[in-house]
Amino acid sequence: MADEQNLDAQAQDQTNEAASGEELVTRVQVLEEQLATAQDQALRVAADLQNIRRRAEQDVEKAHKFALEKFAGDLLPIIDSLERGLDLSNPDDESIRPMREGIELTLKMFQDTLKRFQLEAIDPHGQPFNAEMHQAMAMQESADVEPNSVLKVFQKGYQLNGRLLRPAMVVVSKAPSPATPSIDEKA
Numbered sequence: 001m002a003d004e005q006n007l008d009a010q011a012q013d014q015t016n017e018a019a020s021g022e023e024l025v026t027r028v029q030v031l032e033e034q035l036a037t038a039q040d041q042a043l044r045v046a047a048d049l050q051n052i053r054r055r056a057e058q059d060v061e062k063a064h065k066f067a068l069e070k071f072a073g074d075l076l077p078i079i080d081s082l083e084r085g086l087d088l089s090n091p092d093d094e095s096i097r098p099m100r101e102g103i104e105l106t107l108k109m110f111q112d113t114l115k116r117f118q119l120e121a122i123d124p125h126g127q128p129f130n131a132e133m134h135q136a137m138a139m140q141e142s143a144d145v146e147p148n149s150v151l152k153v154f155q156k157g158y159q160l161n162g163r164l165l166r167p168a169m170v171v172v173s174k175a176p177s178p179a180t181p182s183i184d185e186k187a
Contacts, residue, residue, distance in 0.1 A: 065161050072119050072160055079114075080155060082107040122157035122168045124150045133157060135167040142173040149173045 082103055089100055111121070122133055129136065129148045140151055150170045157168030 066163065068117055068119070069160055069163075069165060072114070072117070072158070073165055075110075075114070076158055076166060079107070079110060082110065083156075118161045119165070120159050122159060123153055124157075124168050124170060125153050126150060129170070129172045133164060133167060134170045134172075136172045137169050138171045139174045140171050141176045143176050145173045147173055147175045 085103055086100065086107065089096055089103075091097075091100060114120075124130070124134055126145070127150050128146070129150055134150065134157065137154055142149075142151060145151065149172070150168075151173045152171040154169040154171070155166075158165045
């Protein structure tokens with residue numbers, strides 16, 4: 001009987017070992033799935049962090065590049081006033097020559113400073129009209145230039161680092177209207 005009990009105990013041990021082996025295989029599979037899920041999450045988190053870092057770098061770059069936008073926009077009327085003063089003053093008048101020279105030097109220094117900070121003037125006189133860079137204030141018939149060309153610039157436009165800060169205000173040419181025959185020509 002002791003042998004039978006031993007055999008039963010060994011069979012029970014083998015059954016327990018088999019069940020234990022199956023549990024281990026199942027447990028290993030569950031752990032492998034959890035590991036794969038954790039690795040996938042880690043990859044996603046790393047990708048998200050990389051995207052956040054890249055976006056932050058772009059935001060900082062844009063902030064540096066366009067930090068002067070409002071300040072530059074506030075300076076443009078000053079340039080306009082200096083240019084208008086030169087346009088309205090007579091260059092042949094000896095009494096105001098020193099003043100004109102001072103304004104010209106001031107304007108040149110101002111323009112050079114703005115160029116150093118990538119603020120560029122848009123003066124499209126004689127060029128084709130570009131709605132992205134110019135604002136048409138009026139249209140005028142002209143037989144001398146191509147239709148849709150800039151005839152006159154009321155106010156220069158400006159770009160900061162290639163980005164439009166202010167459009168140029170212009171007069172645009174249009175084709176002359178066909179002449180209407182007079183009463184004498186009809187007869």
